[in-house]
Amino acid sequence: MDAGDTLTFSIGTGSDVVAIDPTSGVLTVSGALDHELTPTVVVEVVVTDLAGLDARETITLTINDVDEAPVIAAQTMHIDENSVITDIVGTVAAEDPEGAAISYGIISGNAAGVFAIDTATGVIRIADDSCMDFETCTVTYALEVQVTDPSTQFTSAIVTVEIDDVNEDPSIVVGSSYNIDENSPFGTVVTGDAIGVADVDAGDTAAYSITDGSTVLKIDETSGVLSVNDSAGLDFEGIGDVTVEVTVTDSGGRSDVAIVLVTVNDMNDAPEITMGTSYSVPENSSPTPVTGDLPIVTDEDVPANGLTFSISGGNDPVLFAIDSGTGALSVTSDLNHELVGSYDLTIRVTDDGTPVEFAEAVITVDVSDVNEAPVITVDAAGYTVPEDAVVDTVLTGAAPSAADPDVADTQLWTIEGGTGAALFGIDPATGALDVAGALNHEAAASYDLTIRVTDGGTPGLFDEKTVTITVSDVNEAPVMTVDAAGYSVAEDAVVDTVLTGAAPSAADVDDLDTEAWTIEGGTGAALFGIDPATGALDVAGALNHEAAASHTLTIRVTDSGGLFAEETVTITIGDVNEAPVVTADQVFEVPVDAVNTDTVADVEATDVDDGDVLTYG
Known part of the structure; x- marks a missing residue:
């Protein structure tokens, strides 16, 4: 370090x-x-x-082991309302750190003794089920549970027990009586108290339904009101009273059922009418029955009601009648197929119940077509044609026509008789009249003619009319007749001398015509005259056979209508011996030494007569 x-x-x-x-x-x-x-x-x-x-x-x-108190935490348990004694609420969760066995006990919160706890297992059960109703009893309990280990160390915690609401069966409530009139319309409410429900579950909703029985009624899902579902099926005679099973179901799916009897009141039922499929009647046939089946009527009322038939529609104006007892139809006025081919009639049958009821049916009555005769119309003023009309000339006047109600019919025109049957023709398709022969006003000023038009129906029907045809007079030229041998007159005839020969004459078929004769020309026009009224020819100037042995003359006869006839005639001038004529003032010289028998001179003389030999003295 x-x-x-x-x-x-x-x-x-x-x-x-x-x-x-x-x-x-x-x-x-x-x-x-x-x-x-x-x-x-x-x-x-x-x-x-x-x-x-x-x-x-x-x-x-x-880590040295030390004996510790058991451990328990606050916890919550649930149990459904209406639980019964011994039903388990739950097991308290607790443990000893050393794993030693612990004991359990409820030390507070259980004054009413509702719960009990198993001291060895901690299982809490129902000890008193007298008030386990969510809607009316205490629903939350705070139990203080203490756990103790073998060394007597202990711990406690709050165990909350919640009483849970459980959906409970609803209870259906029905009235004492229900009734409805038979045949009531759809939706008609059944008379009687509305079906109700009692349900202890606060806030529960209820739904109503018909789960069995007749289907002629229905129920409002929300209100429980019964009403008509099938008016036709709600028939007293057919089903009598109605029984339905009504089920009410709450929002939790719990339900209750009740059988409801609904009395069906007998009412007067409307009759039912069935008509045939085909009805017809011929036109123009009144009065006559309509062909077709009689009405078939049913009435469910027992005993049966009396029934009366009538026509309630389509019969204006009144053209049809109905037998009130049988329903048989008939026609009261002539019908016209061409104007109206069919009629829609409303047939009503009425019973005598209370209230009065009726039924109606609409039928179609066909008006069958019957062939009807055509009707001829002719010109009321008649017909005219000039006498000189040629063949096929159409007569003056409105052509005959025919009206036929049967619009599809064809027409054939013929002449059936009359004084003019051979002189006139008719167009077979149109009825137009025309000339078929020679006419002569002077022979016959008018004719009657019977004409016929025949339709194409079955059977063929016809109409006839007799018409008058006036043949109007036409001015006709006169016809002149002259002497076929000609005419003659002596040359020395004086003025006004009537010529020899049959005088000219004229024939005129026009009865009232007058005639005027004139000379229109010829070589002798200046030498002859004519009587204007008679046609007689006469001398009007000097004649000379030697100058003209004959003359021609054109003569005319004119009628008062301006028509004329002309002929050229020959007039022979007869030769007449005439005295010779010595030339005047002839001067002759005679020689002084003339002797007897000497010719002094020739005397001049003439003679108009051819061939005449003159002698002198």
Whole structure:
């Protein structure tokens, strides 16, 4: 060891329950020593000089065993309410450090003697179960438990016992009577006290349910109110009174059950009506029954109610009637398929119960189509056509037409008779009338005609009308007749001498026509005249056979309508022997020595008559 060195002591490794004085090296206890846990303690002692050099030594310390009091800590135990005598609360946790047997005892907090403790095991049990109700009794006990070892050393601690709340069965509460009218609507509340519950568990909620029995009722889960679930099934005649099992369940899952009888009150039931699938009636057939099945009515009421049938809808205006006793339908007015093809009728059956009940069903009555005759419309003023109209000329007037309620029907037009049946035609598709033959106003000023239109229905129906056709008069040219042999007149005829020959004449089919005769031309136009009223020809100038042995003459006859006829006639000028003519103022010279028989000169004379031989004297 170096003189003058200072040594310092310290603990190197080992237990932290031992300390060393750094100067003196004295070991002291610095923590709790427990022989039972650590009977020896090993520490490393380090001594260090000023130069920092050290020496180390391991020391083993023996911990001497000392008798100690048993150990018990404060603790809490739980037990359910309603526990009974001998039920175990729990075992007190305690021990002796030396492992010796200890004894247990409750020294305070158990004045009522509710608990007992096994002195050898520390098991606490129920000793008095008369007040083990969480809701009404003490629920927390502070028991002071003392533990003692064989050397009579003891320790105590508080053992808290908690009485725990346990969910207890609810108790269902039902009224004395319940009833409901049959057929009540869904949700109708059953008459009677609401079903309730008694539950000692504070704060528990209850849920109601129907767990068995009829399904026609339901229960409100929260309020316990019974009401209708199935109106149709709530039938007095079918099920009578209703029994249901009601279960109430608290929030802890505990439940109670009660059987509830609900009286179903008998009420007047509405009848039920079933109609057929098909109803029909022909149009235009009133009065007549409607074809179809009679209503089938059921009424559950016993005894059965009286029933009355009526039409409650779709019959405005009133077109149908119903037998109030049988429900048989009939038609009261003619129906028209083309206007309305079907009708929707509401059929009602009403009972005589209290209150009165009824049922309704809607049916469709089809109006079947019946072939109906077409109806002809003709021009009220009749028809006209000029007499000179050619074949196929359409008559004047609104063409015949036919209205047929059966819109799909085809139409065929024909002429069935009448005075004009052979002279007129008709368009078979349209009914238009036209000319089919020669017409003559003077022969017949009008005709009647029977026309028919036939539809394409089954059977084919028709309509006929007789119309009057007026043939209007048309001015027609006169027809002239002259003497085929011609006309003649002597050349010496004086003015106004009527020519020889049949006088010209004119035929005019127009009864009221007047005629005017004129000369329109010809070589003799200036030499002849014509009677304007009769057509007679006469001489109007000097004629000369020798100058012209004949003349042509164009004559015209004009009717009062301005139409005319012309003919050219030949007029022969008859030769008449005429006196020769001696040239006047002829002067002759006679020689003085002329003797008898000498020719003095030729006397000049002319004769217009060809071939005439002149003699002189």
